[in-house]
Amino acid sequence: MSAADRDPRLVTPSRVEPTDRTDAELPDPLRLCVFATVALLGWLLGPVALLVFAALGFVGYARARRAGLLRSRCLLGDTRLVLAYLAALVVAGGVGVWWWIR
Amino acid sequence: MKAPRGAGMPLRGDRIHRYVNAFCPLCHEEEPTRPLEQVARLSGWLVVRDERVWLERGCARHGLVRTLYDESPEILTWLEQWTAPTKVHTPDLLGNFAPVPAAYADGLPEMQTQHTCILLTDLLDHCNLKCPTCFAESSPALASVAPLAEVLASIDTRISRENGRIDVLMLSGGEPTLYPHLAELLDEVAQRPVVRILVNTNGLLIARDDALLDLLTRHRERVEVYLQYDGQSAEASAHHRGADIRRFKEDAIERLSSRGVFTTLTMTAALGVNDDEIGFVVKRALDTPYVGGVTIQPVFGSGRSSGIDPLDRLTHTGVLARLGPQTGGLVGWRDLTALPCSHPHCCSVGYLLRDDAGTWRSLVSLIGPERLKQWLDLEPDLLANRIADDTIPADLRRVVKDSLLDLLSEQSSLSHPSMANIWRDICQTCDLGIGTLATLAAARLPGQQQRLRRLLGERVLRVTVKPFMDMNTMIEERLTQCCVHVATVNDATGGHQCAPFCALQAWEPLARTRLSTATGTTGESVR
Numbered sequence A: 001m002s003a004a005d006r007d008p009r010l011v012t013p014s015r016v017e018p019t020d021r022t023d024a025e026l027p028d029p030l031r032l033c034v035f036a037t038v039a040l041l042g043w044l045l046g047p048v049a050l051l052v053f054a055a056l057g058f059v060g061y062a063r064a065r066r067a068g069l070l071r072s073r074c075l076l077g078d079t080r081l082v083l084a085y086l087a088a089l090v091v092a093g094g095v096g097v098w099w100w101i102r
Numbered sequence B: 001m002k003a004p005r006g007a008g009m010p011l012r013g014d015r016i017h018r019y020v021n022a023f024c025p026l027c028h029e030e031e032p033t034r035p036l037e038q039v040a041r042l043s044g045w046l047v048v049r050d051e052r053v054w055l056e057r058g059c060a061r062h063g064l065v066r067t068l069y070d071e072s073p074e075i076l077t078w079l080e081q082w083t084a085p086t087k088v089h090t091p092d093l094l095g096n097f098a099p100v101p102a103a104y105a106d107g108l109p110e111m112q113t114q115h116t117c118i119l120l121t122d123l124l125d126h127c128n129l130k131c132p133t134c135f136a137e138s139s140p141a142l143a144s145v146a147p148l149a150e151v152l153a154s155i156d157t158r159i160s161r162e163n164g165r166i167d168v169l170m171l172s173g174g175e176p177t178l179y180p181h182l183a184e185l186l187d188e189v190a191q192r193p194v195v196r197i198l199v200n201t202n203g204l205l206i207a208r209d210d211a212l213l214d215l216l217t218r219h220r221e222r223v224e225v226y227l228q229y230d231g232q233s234a235e236a237s238a239h240h241r242g243a244d245i246r247r248f249k250e251d252a253i254e255r256l257s258s259r260g261v262f263t264t265l266t267m268t269a270a271l272g273v274n275d276d277e278i279g280f281v282v283k284r285a286l287d288t289p290y291v292g293g294v295t296i297q298p299v300f301g302s303g304r305s306s307g308i309d310p311l312d313r314l315t316h317t318g319v320l321a322r323l324g325p326q327t328g329g330l331v332g333w334r335d336l337t338a339l340p341c342s343h344p345h346c347c348s349v350g351y352l353l354r355d356d357a358g359t360w361r362s363l364v365s366l367i368g369p370e371r372l373k374q375w376l377d378l379e380p381d382l383l384a385n386r387i388a389d390d391t392i393p394a395d396l397r398r399v400v401k402d403s404l405l406d407l408l409s410e411q412s413s414l415s416h417p418s419m420a421n422i423w424r425d426i427c428q429t430c431d432l433g434i435g436t437l438a439t440l441a442a443a444r445l446p447g448q449q450q451r452l453r454r455l456l457g458e459r460v461l462r463v464t465v466k467p468f469m470d471m472n473t474m475i476e477e478r479l480t481q482c483c484v485h486v487a488t489v490n491d492a493t494g495g496h497q498c499a500p501f502c503a504l505q506a507w508e509p510l511a512r513t514r515l516s517t518a519t520g521t522t523g524e525s526v527r
Helices: A018-025 A030-043 A047-066 A079-101 B025-030 B073-079 B102-106 B148-161 B182-190 B210-218 B234-241 B246-258 B278-287 B316-326 B363-367 B369-375 B380-389 B394-407 B419-430 B435-442 B448-459 B476-480 B501-506 B515-519
Strands: B015-022 B042-049 B052-059 B063-070 B118-122 B166-172 B194-201 B223-228 B263-269 B291-298 B348-354 B360-362 B460-465 B484-489 B496-500
Touching: A030 A047, A030 A079, A047 A079, B015 B052, B015 B476, B025 B063, B052 B073, B063 B073, B063 B316, B073 B316, B102 B496, B118 B148, B118 B515, B148 B166, B148 B182, B148 B484, B148 B496, B148 B515, B166 B182, B182 B194, B182 B210, B210 B246, B223 B246, B234 B246, B246 B263, B263 B278, B278 B291, B278 B316, B278 B460, B291 B316, B316 B460, B348 B363, B348 B448, B360 B363, B363 B369, B448 B460, B476 B501, B484 B501, B484 B515, B496 B501
Parallel strands: B118 B166, B118 B484, B166 B194, B194 B223, B223 B263, B263 B291, B291 B460
Antiparallel strands: B015 B042, B042 B052, B052 B063, B348 B360, B348 B460, B484 B496
């Protein structure tokens, strides 16, 4: 029977779709990544800001990944890539501060 | 790494109202003549979703099947407050514990929980109309006429199983006024302990036949006419009756009213056809002397009727919801209660009374719903307080309770012989402010009975809503508590018995056993 001639009295029992919901229901600290990117721009003016926000983002994503978040709405997608990106920013921030106070 | 934590289970998004046993309409449509033993009773529930009540049942063949059960959960919950103890019945076959519906092949089974309030007897299958929505599928082409002896034998059997009395005998068909032995039948029934007789008619013959009108007038103390009346529009008449026969209806009403024959207008209402004419029918009844009642029946899908959308149709609570807006607030759904003797989903009833100032008021509003519940003993929590505080003697309370239960039952109508006592007890004890009615009801002077009759005919109106079930709305508990029973004949033994109305209309193997079909002869000519 096709969907078109299916009797409208026949209904599908309500179901949950666990795979779709797992990542969606977990906290995704996207804004921390956004802040870090903004701080990257700020690095041009102040490497300390980059260091602080990149560290915050790194900690947030590390916790989220430990809780099971494998995919982020961040453009990088995979949370491991996001963590690597934020780690690179932390290093860049540290270098900048070092250069700044030298 | 730990396994990912899911979000857990979400809410269903609906609310289960009650768990029920139901039947699959799709299986039924595939094989309407299926033997009763093969009809599966299905687990199901009434569920509230999107502010409507749906009937959902699980069918092993079709899966989850959902149909509309009622339009308003709020009104349905209101109706469910009004239930009263039921009466003992006598099974037609002792020891019949077969499941529903197979049990009804042998008449009322052991598990029925209500006696016969109304015995509906089909006198003939013949009719002078071929209504497109006729549940009995009667027509001029059918000439099957039940012999008078068989009709009387059926009535006598029921009297014996009802402990010596039938409260209401409803004569139906086919068109019962065409029954060739109607006069003899009414005379015979008058000799028997049958309290009231209702004649269920389309009114065509009453509008033209003076002899028939004389016959009904002669029996008017006991006979009441249930006249099919579908509203004011030609479209409603054409939809339900197949032609514009409004002129006949109006003539029939006027002729019955002029003879003082109590009449109830019986409206078949369908969504989009005449569901906007409910208020008109109520007002027509209010304005016409001796039209003592209005019964509104949402069209149901058994018999010839088809084309009902099982997901969007007029229902019991839908009719109740339309009352207020269509009568300008004269009668609303809170003016009706469920009929306490039957299942609360099966019938609702309300009385409108015109007081000495000429204002129509409902019995519920006059007494107050909470007080009415107390009188009916429907509020066990209040019992303790009442025993301490109530100044009304216990025996008087019992009298009023019994009167109210009689009034709010299938057997009652304004032509009921005990109506004077009922109104006297209610009017006086409850102090309804209906002075004239109370005075007349209490009076014992010669001639007062006729004055009271006229007063009831002009100043009291009984409004009922009667939703019959088809397979899209059928639940077992309503069949079990049904008290409107159709006279049938046992296929195997030929013995007289009866079965719940909705079961008989829905299942073809039961419909075949109705009195007129099972015993009918084709040799007799109709009136």
